Amino acid sequence: MISVLVFLPALFALALLCVPRANASLLKGIALAGALGTFALSCVLLPVAPAGAAQEVSDWIHGAVGAAYHVRVDGISVWFVLLTTFLTVPAVWAAFSYRDLARLRGYLVLLLLFEWTLLGLFTAGDLLLFYIYWDLMLIPVFLALVAFADTPSARRAAWGYLIYNLAGGLVLLAGVIALVLHTHTFEVLNGSFPFTPVLQRWLFAAFALAFLIKTPVFPFHAWMPAAYTQSPSSLVAIISGVQSKAGLYGFIVFALPLFPDAAQYFAPAMLVLAVCSILYGALLAIAERNAKTLVAYSSLSHLGLVLLALFAFNFTSLPAGVLMIVSHGLIAAALFLLVGFIEERTGTNELAAFGGLAAVAPRLWVYMLIAGMAVLGLPGLSGFAGEFLILIGAWQTQPVYTSFALFTVVLAAVYALRLLQGTMHGPLRVPADVPPPRDLRPRELGLVAPLLVMIFFLGVWPAWLNDRVPAQNPAIGHTTALVQPR
Amino acid sequence: MTIQGVNFDFGILGPISVLVITGLVVLLVDLVGRAVPRVVLYGIGVAGCAGAFIALAPLYGRSATTVNGAFATDRFSWGFSAVLIFTLAVTLLLSSLRNADDGNSPASYAALLIFCTIGGLIMAGATTLIGIFLGIEELSLALYVLAGTGYPRPASEEAALKYVLLGSLASGFLIYGSALLYGSAGSVSLSALSAAASSLPLLFVIGFGLLLVGLAFKLALSPFHLWTPDVYEGSPIAITAYMTVAVKAATFAVLARFVYTVFGHDSVALVPLWLLAIFSMLVGSFGALRQRNLKRLLAYSSIAQAGFMVVALSGVGEYGLSSLLFYLVAYALMNLGAFAVIAMLGDGDEAYADIDAYRALFYRRPWVAVALTLFLFSLAGIPGTAGFYGKVLLLEQGFAGGPWGIALALALIAGSIVSIYVYFQVVWAMFVPQEGEQPVTAGNSWLTWVPVAVGVAGVVALGVIPQVFVSIVSSSM
Numbered sequence: 029m030i031s032v033l034v035f036l037p038a039l040f041a042l043a044l045l046c047v048p049r050a051n052a053s054l055l056k057g058i059a060l061a062g063a064l065g066t067f068a069l070s071c072v073l074l075p076v077a078p079a080g081a082a083q084e085v086s087d088w089i090h091g092a093v094g095a096a097y098h099v100r101v102d103g104i105s106v107w108f109v110l111l112t113t114f115l116t117v118p119a120v121w122a123a124f125s126y127r128d129l130a131r132l133r134g135y136l137v138l139l140l141l142f143e144w145t146l147l148g149l150f151t152a153g154d155l156l157l158f159y160i161y162w163d164l165m166l167i168p169v170f171l172a173l174v175a176f177a178d179t180p181s182a183r184r185a186a187w188g189y190l191i192y193n194l195a196g197g198l199v200l201l202a203g204v205i206a207l208v209l210h211t212h213t214f215e216v217l218n219g220s221f222p223f224t225p226v227l228q229r230w231l232f233a234a235f236a237l238a239f240l241i242k243t244p245v246f247p248f249h250a251w252m253p254a255a256y257t258q259s260p261s262s263l264v265a266i267i268s269g270v271q272s273k274a275g276l277y278g279f280i281v282f283a284l285p286l287f288p289d290a291a292q293y294f295a296p297a298m299l300v301l302a303v304c305s306i307l308y309g310a311l312l313a314i315a316e317r318n319a320k321t322l323v324a325y326s327s328l329s330h331l332g333l334v335l336l337a338l339f340a341f342n343f344t345s346l347p348a349g350v351l352m353i354v355s356h357g358l359i360a361a362a363l364f365l366l367v368g369f370i371e372e373r374t375g376t377n378e379l380a381a382f383g384g385l386a387a388v389a390p391r392l393w394v395y396m397l398i399a400g401m402a403v404l405g406l407p408g409l410s411g412f413a414g415e416f417l418i419l420i421g422a423w424q425t426q427p428v429y430t431s432f433a434l435f436t437v438v439l440a441a442v443y444a445l446r447l448l449q450g451t452m453h454g455p456l457r458v459p460a461d462v463p464p465p466r467d468l469r470p471r472e473l474g475l476v477a478p479l480l481v482m483i484f485f486l487g488v489w490p491a492w493l494n495d496r497v498p499a500q501n502p503a504i505g506h507t508t509a510l511v512q513p514r
Numbered sequence: 515m516t517i518q519g520v521n522f523d524f525g526i527l528g529p530i531s532v533l534v535i536t537g538l539v540v541l542l543v544d545l546v547g548r549a550v551p552r553v554v555l556y557g558i559g560v561a562g563c564a565g566a567f568i569a570l571a572p573l574y575g576r577s578a579t580t581v582n583g584a585f586a587t588d589r590f591s592w593g594f595s596a597v598l599i600f601t602l603a604v605t606l607l608l609s610s611l612r613n614a615d616d617g618n619s620p621a622s623y624a625a626l627l628i629f630c631t632i633g634g635l636i637m638a639g640a641t642t643l644i645g646i647f648l649g650i651e652e653l654s655l656a657l658y659v660l661a662g663t664g665y666p667r668p669a670s671e672e673a674a675l676k677y678v679l680l681g682s683l684a685s686g687f688l689i690y691g692s693a694l695l696y697g698s699a700g701s702v703s704l705s706a707l708s709a710a711a712s713s714l715p716l717l718f719v720i721g722f723g724l725l726l727v728g729l730a731f732k733l734a735l736s737p738f739h740l741w742t743p744d745v746y747e748g749s750p751i752a753i754t755a756y757m758t759v760a761v762k763a764a765t766f767a768v769l770a771r772f773v774y775t776v777f778g779h780d781s782v783a784l785v786p787l788w789l790l791a792i793f794s795m796l797v798g799s800f801g802a803l804r805q806r807n808l809k810r811l812l813a814y815s816s817i818a819q820a821g822f823m824v825v826a827l828s829g830v831g832e833y834g835l836s837s838l839l840f841y842l843v844a845y846a847l848m849n850l851g852a853f854a855v856i857a858m859l860g861d862g863d864e865a866y867a868d869i870d871a872y873r874a875l876f877y878r879r880p881w882v883a884v885a886l887t888l889f890l891f892s893l894a895g896i897p898g899t900a901g902f903y904g905k906v907l908l909l910e911q912g913f914a915g916g917p918w919g920i921a922l923a924l925a926l927i928a929g930s931i932v933s934i935y936v937y938f939q940v941v942w943a944m945f946v947p948q949e950g951e952q953p954v955t956a957g958n959s960w961l962t963w964v965p966v967a968v969g970v971a972g973v974v975a976l977g978v979i980p981q982v983f984v985s986i987v988s989s990s991m
Contacts, residue, residue, distance in 0.1 A: 089981045091988075092833045093910055131947075156906070160897035167896065170938070175876070175945040183946060190938060195931045198895075202927045205909040 030084055030099040033073070033109070034147045036066045037116070041140040049133050056124050059136040063120040066143065067113040073101050074110065083153055095214035098153035103498045107350050108150040108270075108277055111357045114482070115269045116143045118475040122365050123262040125372060126176075135176045139262065142168040146270050150277060156214040158282070159204055162238070163197045165271060166190055172263050173255070182258035188251035196241035196248075203234025207286070216286060225289060232290035235283040236298070239275035243331050246305040256324035257377070261368020264320070268327050269361035273353050276334050280346065284338065291339070298339040299429045305332030307432065310439035314446065319370065319377045322447055323363045326403055329436055330356045330411075336426075336433055337418040344421035347497040352414030354493060355402075355486055359411055362399045362479040366392070369472055370451060373465035374458055379447075384456040389467040393452050395476055402483050404444035405437060410486035417490070523580035526587045528569030529595060530635050533602075536562025537628035544621030552620035556610045559624045563603035570595055575990055583703070584642045590774070591638040592990045593839040594767035597846050598638065601760040602631040604850045604965045608752035611959055614862030615670065615750035617663035627756070630656035634764035641775075643692040643702040646768050650688060650732065653764060654681050657757065661749040667864070673748025680741045684731035691724030707776045714783055722783055725772075726790075732765045733820045735790040736797035743801070746813030751862060754809055755853035758816045759846045766823060766842060770835055773827050780830050780916060787824060788918045794821030795929035802936040808856055809867045812849065815893060815936060818929050819845055825908040825922045829915025836987045837907035843983070844900035844976055848892040851969025855886040858962035859955040871955055872940060874948035879955060883944045885966050892973045894937040895930055900976030905930070 040062025047054050073082065083100035101109060120139055126132045145165035152158035166189070173186035208214055211221050223231065241248040256264050284291050309329030316322040330352070337349040367377060369392065374382045386393035402409040405416075415437070422430045458465060486493060515522045524531055540558050544550055570592070577588040605627060609616055616623040633652030640646045658678040664670025692702070698717035699707045710718040727738065734742040746754045769787075777784065798818025805811035823845070826838035859882070860866035876883035892901035905926070912923025976983050 087981075088979075089984070091981075091984055160902075163897045167891075171945055174942055175947060178947070183942070186942070187935070187938075191931075191934055194934050198927050198930050201905075202909065202913075202923065205906065205923070206913045209910060209913050 029069075030073075030082060030101055030151050033066065033069045034099065034144065034151055036069060037062055037140040037147065038144040040065070041137045041144070044133055044137050044140070047133070049130060052129050052132060055133050055136060059120050059123075059140065060117070062140055063113075063117045063143070066147075067117055070109050070113040073106055085153070088154075089156070093208045093212055093214065095156040096154050098157065098215060098217075099151040100153035100217075101151055103496060104280060104346070104350060105150050105277070107354055107493065107497065108273060109147060111273070111354050112143060112146045112150065112266075112270045114478070115266055115357060115361045116140075118361065118365060118479060119262045119265045121471065121475040122265070122368065123260070124471070126260070126262075128178075131176060135172065135260075138168040138172045138176070139266070142172075142263075142266060142271075146266070146274070149274055153217055154214050155204055155208065155216050155282070158278075159197075159201060162200065162274070162278075163194065165274070166193050166197070169255075169259070169263065169267060169271075173259060177258055177260060179258065181254070185251075185254035185258040189255040192241055192244075192248070192251040196238040199234050200238035203231050203238075206234070207231050216282075221286070223287070225293075228287045228290040229293060232283060232287040232294060235278065235287070236294065239278040239283065240301065241275070242278075243272055243275035243335070244328065245275075245301050245332060245335060246308050246328065247301075249305070249309075249328055252328065253321050253324050256327070256364075257318060257320045261320075261364050261371065265361040265364045265368075268324065268364055269357040272327060272331060272360075273357060276331065276338070276349070276353060279335075279338055280349070292341075295339045295341070298335060299426060302332045302335035302339065303429050303432045305329065305335065306436045307439070310436050310443065313443040314439060316443075317379050319367045319379055319447060319451060320364070321377075322379075322443060323360065323367060326440070326443060327356070327360050329440070330360075330403075333415060333418050333433065333436065336422050336429065340422035340424075340426045340430070342421045342425045343499050344417060346499055347494045348414065348417035348421050350497045351410075351486070351490055351493055352418055355410035355414040355483070358479050358483050358486075359399060359402045362395075362476055362483065363403065365476055365479075366396055366399055369468065370465075374462055376459060379450040382458050383450055384452070384454045385465060386452040387456045388464055391468045391473060395468065395473075395480065396448060396452055398480050398483065400444045400448040402487075403447075404441050408484075408487045410483045410490070413487055413490035417494070520582055521580060523578070526573065526578055526580045526585065526639075528573070529566040529599065530632055532565040532569050533562055533599075533628050533632050533635070536565065537625045537632070540621055540624045540628070550621070552616065552624075553610050555620045555624050556606045559606045559628055560603050562628065563599050563606070566599045567596070570599065579641065584645050585636070585639045586641050587639060589835060589990065590767055590771040593987060594638040594763050594842070595635050597763040597842055598631050598634040598760055601756055601763065601846060601850065602627060604854065605752045605756040605760075607961045607965060608755060608854060608857045608862065609750075610961050611857055611862030611957075613860060614752060614857070615664040615667070615864070617665055623660070623663055626656045626660055630660065630756075631760065634760055637764040638767035640768075641704050641771070643695060643704070647688060647692055649764065650728075650768075651685060653761065654685065654732070657753070657761070660753045660756075661745060663753065664748065664750045664864070667748075669744075669748035670750065671748075673745040676741050677745045680731065684728045684738070687724045687731070688728030691721045691726075691728060694718075694721030695725065697721070704771065704775050708778060711776045711778075711781065711783070714781070719783060723786060726786055729765055729769055730790050732761055733769075734794075734817050735820055735824075736794040736817055738790075739794065739797065739817045742817060743810050743813045746816070747807060747810045747867075751809065751853060751857045751864065751867070754813070755850055755857075758812065758849050758853075762816070762820060762823070763842055763846070766838060770827065770838060773830055774835065777830060780828075780918075784827075784830075785918065788828060788922055791821040791824035791922055792925040794818060794824075795925045796932075799929040799932035799936065802933060805936075806869045807867050808852075808869060808872070808940065811869075811936065811940070812852060815933065816849070818933060819849075819893070821929065822905070822908055822926055825912045825919075825926050828912050828919035828922045831911055831914055833907070834911050836984065837904075837911050839987050840907055840976075840980070840984065841904035843987075844892065844904040844973070847969045847972040847976070848889045848899070848901055851966055851973065852886060852889040852893070854962045854965040854969065855882060855889070858882065858957050858959065858966065861957035861959055863957075866953075866955060866957075869940065869943055871953045872943045874946060874952060875944040875955065877947060878952065882966075885970050887941050887944065888970055888973055890937040890941055892977070894934060898974075898977045900973045900980075903977055903980040
């Protein structure tokens with residue numbers, strides 16, 4: 029059943045290829061049905077979340093180092109799976125407005141293939157399988173940037189995205205192979221392995237480098253602004269909403285449990301990187317003149333918070349981190365989609381080129397307000413719940429780093445309000461050759477609404493998610509010693 | 515059968531015998547018939563390949579010698595021989611294309627290719643220094659001529675001349691090295707050399723060093739690769755495809771047999787080999803970065819890939835040979851597939867090797883572009899392809915192979931990182947939509963679709979279910 033879930037989007041992508049390119053309405057129907065069907069199927073997995081794990085194992089590779097086709101969903105990964113399937117629906121739906129109908133099919137196929145690789149990653153129980161999806165997920169985004177974004181700068185951004193992430197992936201591959209030579213199997217999730225401290229540190233460093241690049245975390249974020257800004261908004265909603273969580277997922281499920289001592293050893297360095305990302309991302313967002321890039325930098329800042337939570341090693345680290353991950357996924361996807369709607373109307377993302385849209389598009393204004401307030405961390409919205417839990421938890425073990433991170437609350441307010449003010453308030457300004465923008469259409473209202481509803485829901489009842497996340501990774505018996513709340 | 519004290523087992527010599535007969539039949543048909551169409555001649559050659567496969571099949575998993583112990587079928591020869599025969603068949607198919615260069619003399623072209631492959635098969639099975647040298651010379655002499663069959667294209671003439679001049683020099687190193695090795699052991703048999711390999715007398719070290727130079731030249735290991743880009747670019751497409759795979763297969767068979775039977779364990783005398791490999795991986799990857807001609811790009815890539823394959827031997831581990839063979843088969847499938855696509859676009863015309871012919875190819879010939887993309891992904895080691903699992907196996911050997919093995923594995927990672935751009939720039943060119951005038955790439959011959967389809971199926975199968983193939987390889991040993 030988990031395998032069915034993973035491969036369902038790929039099957040729908042194949043089905044799309046069998047439909048003639050000209051039949052746009054059928055293409056749209058199949059793509060949306062694929063995304064909705066995958067989401068519905070993933071909802072069935074939710075009940076397993078608090079209890080143990082659901083898994084399927086079958087034979088794959090024997091030999092010197094064995095591997096199994098092992099897929100699993102447990103209390104942690106179920107949230108990543110749900111986030112993926114939930115965000116793909118609005119992303120696919122938003123892609124309906126892709127400007128060239130003749131090429132819509134290819135774009136929808138890539139979106140669904142992207143979902144497949146993400147689901148594969150979050151359900152992989154075997155290190156080889158995990159690695160395969162880790163690299164494979166780069167291909168749909170690379171091809172989408174090259175073939176479907178239609179600007180020379182997008183094609184350049186594709187190189188930064190690919191080379192950074194694939195290079196990180198190859199370092200991870202070196203780490204994976206060096207690891208399995210000591211375990212003699214790629215099935216590392218259910219055992220404990222005595223590594224020498226030196227080996228542990230090298231392996232952790234190889235894993236961490238790949239994870240930090242993909243998240244990304246300062247100073248490995250050089251590929252991010254261009255790739256996020258140049259991607260079509262339906263694509264970047266998934267990249268920022270889901271793919272950026274792949275590295276954090278790797279830390280939670282593989283790096284931290286496998287190398288607990290090395291994690292402690294590197295914790296100060298990781299905390300420094302986390303704080304740098306939090307502050308530097310926020311400052312860049314404040315200075316940014318492009319709405320999409322601004323949201324990208326806010327992403328850098330918020331994911332730094334999750335890294336802070338994970339390496340603060342306290343009892344709320346994991347639940348708070350997962351809550352923040354889900355919340356950020358929802359907020360980032362909503363914001364990128366809304367900025368994409370603005371881009372479709374004004375033809376630009378430069379904050380200087382337009383403004384005052386609230387006057388002509390009140391519904392867009394309401395949506396932007398909710399998403400903007402969620403970024404800012406307004407109590408009652410999910411952004412607040414995640415940030416608050418992380419900061420209060422991290423404060424107990426790492427007060428120094430956390431006190432630096434606290435500044436993000438103020439800085440987030442600055443850039444979130446700048447985004448809102450710059451786009452929505454003041455007198456109406458649009459580029460000269462653009463007609464006055466119209467308000468959100470029913471499709472656009474409908475596709476972002478579920479995201480905003482979930483932002484509200486997790487804001488008022490974070491415990492619904494929090495209580496379902498175990499404080500320790502259930503897949504591994506031994507984990508880093510956690511600090512109980514005082 | 516024994517002739518003048520030498521025993522011949524025509525079961526073991528089966529594949530070679532079949533190919534000898536095929537080569538002679540091709541020449542005879544051309545002699546007897548008038549203006550025989552070349553498709554017929556190459557068809558006879560392909561049929562001969564099928565026959566050679568049938569002769570090879572019963573040798574699977576067998577270990578025996580013939581010609582008084584000078585020729586063997588064993589774990590070193592079977593897999594490599596299969597790759598050689600497969601490469602010959604694909605090369606013959608690609609040579610049959612309408613615009614393919616074959617020097618307007620298809621019979622001698624086909625016969626030379628077949629004899630060339632026989633040289634490779636002798637290399638794979640030879641257990642003496644003399645046998646190895648004979649095989650190498652038969653392979654090389656035929657290839658010198660074949661490189662020049664693009665005549666009167668000046669690049670092809672240049673290729674042939676460069677190849678023959680530098681190739682003869684390398685042969686000199688080989689024969690001199692073999693002589694010194696014979697001097698150190700008192701026998702030309704490889705098994706007799708292992709005693710010398712454990713004590714490493716000076717004569718043996720010098721002899722092995724010279725032999726290594728000769729083999730490195732054939733494998734295009736850097737710094738003995740200087741001839742490679744020009745020769746690969748100038749030779750006809752089919753011959754370039756053949757050179758990249760068949761010469762590697764045959765020479766790696768020799769190298770593996772040497773490393774495993776003469777040394778049998780990691781030795782300080784092998785350090786030069788590891789250094790050559792590290793150098794090749796870096797030089798090949800960096801050299802390929804700026805290439806705009808696909809044949810030249812794949813030439814540099816083949817330098818790097820030869821370096822990758824050496825990683826399988828590092829530490830002389832238990833699974834080294836099967837890892838090498840797995841990667842070699844993967845390389846044969848993906849590289850021959852890529853060359854088949856190049857040949858397809860212009861029906862064998864050399865002009866279609868330039869990267870400009872591939873701009874926006876996806877929008878003109880989607881299936882061709884997808885197939886080439888898959889081959890390039892495999893060469894780059896993207897997961898889900900044969901090249902990826904091959905690299906996993908190579909890295910396993912490397913990281914288990916002591917300090918030099920780890921250095922080799924890290925060089926493999928570094929080379930792979932550099933070559934991301936190499937392979938993806940072609941993918942990039944194919945997928946960027948482009949308006950305006952576009953090159954005509956109408957070639958669509960089934961002769962090229964056969965190797966492309968086999969390549970796609972093989973690359974995916976080896977990538978997704980490698981176990982099936984790993985079992986086949988390990989039980990052939």
